[in-house]
Amino acid sequence: MMTGHFSISDLAKEFEISTRTLRFYEEKGLLTPQRRGSTRLFSAADRVRLKLILRGKRLGFSLQESREIIDLYEPETANARQLQLLLDKIQQKRELLENQKREIDAMLRDLKRTEASCLAALTADSDGKD
Amino acid sequence: MMTGHFSISDLAKEFEISTRTLRFYEEKGLLTPQRRGSTRLFSAADRVRLKLILRGKRLGFSLQESREIIDLYEPETANARQLQLLLDKIQQKRELLENQKREIDAMLRDLKRTEASCLAALTADSDGKD
DNA sequence: TATTACGTTTACGTTAACGTAAAGATAGAA
């Protein structure tokens, strides 16, 4: 039935995770699905949060860290003092991410060097120099 | 004494990790220090490997993944067939890293948007509109 | 010589992020 909501297995299939994982995320307060009786009903907002959690995972963030980042997106904090705090946190996360990018670039450079010497070795072989 | 080697605590201090961590990495075959008696002697090469391991950690790689990447750097594989395999692996890792970069950029864009609306809210407040 | 600093091995403990199994409720199809 079209309810505008997702069942637990809907999301599990879509994102190729287990239902246990979804229940675990709720248990940890990362997702807060509604209930119809005892059955969980996930909203579009829950789905977005899930996307962010999984993206965080791919970047090597812990669930706690992902939660911190996700919480930054919620503009419930309409108070100015809180907003400044929010901006500070965003700045922190930005620096962390920029650092990650730099490390990735360093790794890519290293790989490129190794690749180059591999290719050199290969072409030397195909030159039939020996 | 200048031996051209590092003691376990030398490396522990330099990289701000525990000696347990270094022993653990050896146990897992990620580092292979020599021994003088029972005491570990780490070489400059060990130190480089350690750097790569820690960089991998910061990027959210498991020790197993870090090992795979590090192994790519070792040009012991002078055989052509092996070299081609090596190039394939490098390509795989490159794609993985490029993907990570894309995800980071996505995250940075999201943060930027949130930041923008925060700033908008703040300046609206300081306008004293209410 | 006794203490301090540093090294060793062995082994049990811990946290995160789930996996897996048991036992049961509910709703629609055969």
Next chain:
DNA sequence: TTCTATCTTTACGTTAACGTAAACGTAATA
């Protein structure tokens, strides 16, 4: 109504990456 699918809760198990403690060896220093 019985079967099948899908949901629930509860709870013990598992892996990675170390932490922590015990018990010991060695070497320089007070």
